[in-house]
Amino acid sequence: MRILGEIWPVFGLRITAGPIGLAPIFDSDIPDLVALAEAGIHDPDAMPFYIPWSTAPQPELERGMVAYYWRTRAEFKPESWTLEFVVRYRGEIVGSQGISTKDYAVTRTGETGSWLGRAYQGRGIGTLMRQTICAFLFDHLDAVEIASGAFLDNPASLAVSRKVGYQPNGQERLKRRDGEVALSQKLMLRPETFVRHDYPLEVEGVDAVRRLIGLDPSGPA
Ligand SMILES: CC(C)(COP(=O)(O)OP(=O)(O)OC[C@H]1O[C@@H](n2cnc3c(N)ncnc32)[C@H](O)[C@@H]1OP(=O)(O)O)[C@@H](O)C(=O)NCCC(=O)NCCS
Numbered sequence: 773m774r775i776l777g778e779i780w781p782v783f784g785l786r787i788t789a790g791p792i793g794l795a796p797i798f799d800s801d802i803p804d805l806v807a808l809a810e811a812g813i814h815d816p817d818a819m820p821f822y823i824p825w826s827t828a829p830q831p832e833l834e835r836g837m838v839a840y841y842w843r844t845r846a847e848f849k850p851e852s853w854t855l856e857f858v859v860r861y862r863g864e865i866v867g868s869q870g871i872s873t874k875d876y877a878v879t880r881t882g883e884t885g886s887w888l889g890r891a892y893q894g895r896g897i898g899t900l901m902r903q904t905i906c907a908f909l910f911d912h913l914d915a916v917e918i919a920s921g922a923f924l925d926n927p928a929s930l931a932v933s934r935k936v937g938y939q940p941n942g943q944e945r946l947k948r949r950d951g952e953v954a955l956s957q958k959l960m961l962r963p964e965t966f967v968r969h970d971y972p973l974e975v976e977g978v979d980a981v982r983r984l985i986g987l988d989p990s991g992p993a
Pocket of ligand 1 (some may be wrong): 896919
């Protein structure tokens with residue numbers, strides 16, 4: 773009997789760097805992620821996300837999260853994909869780290885997004901997980917540059933980007949919540965300025981994912 777990770781290569785991917793583990797989000801991880809979001813990701817008056825999902829009342833919040841994770845799997849195709857990882861810190865689920873891109877085999881770029889439960893913020897975990905996904909994208913998926921963006925009133929995310937070596941790449945006026953405009957700082961990271969962490973990166977299952985996203989079309993099956 774084949775395992776699911778052989779049929780859907782994303783499910784075979786594992787990235788480890790010291791205390792940080794990134795794995796694709798399995799259905800069994802979703803209740804933990806919902807519990808973290810329900811306990812709060814940010815101050816209730818703040819809104820760090822482009823789509824203001826995190827302040828939805830229950831059961832809209834949990835159903836929205838489930839639908840989003842399922843949708844990213846269902847809509848995954850080489851021309852347009854999102855990978856959402858569950859982040860474990862010393863084995864405990866603490867948040868999520870994702871990457872979205874279009875035409876990756878040609879553009880070799882995408883935008884990352886992440887969040888941590890509030891109890892886990894401000895301890896350096898956000899920096900470590902961003903360094904981990906960027907190292908994975910540069911070293912294993914041949915990324916040329918990696919984008920990020922944060923509203924100007926999100927100092928923690930902007931600080932992570934600064935520490936990891938991103939350069940400013942313009943600002944954008946976006947609709948945030950109903951009737952509210954907010955300025956977003958766009959950021960870009962290239963390998964020349966990337967500040968890595970000291971942990972070695974251990975990656976499993978990447979060859980099949982490379983083929984899935986069109987990087988090694990003539991590679992071994
Ligand atoms: C953004 C996020 C993932 C960062 O993770 P984290 O573990 O809190 O980040 P770290 O602890 O690695 O680093 C945070 C940095 O922000 C700085 N920071 C935090 N709040 C700050 C504030 N109000 N003013 C200035 N700097 C601040 C910290 O001092 C730290 O920098 P330092 O290490 O140089 O001192 C996390 O805070 C989070 O989930 N926030 C809510 C969701 C979110 O904003 N997601 C990103 C959307 S773009």
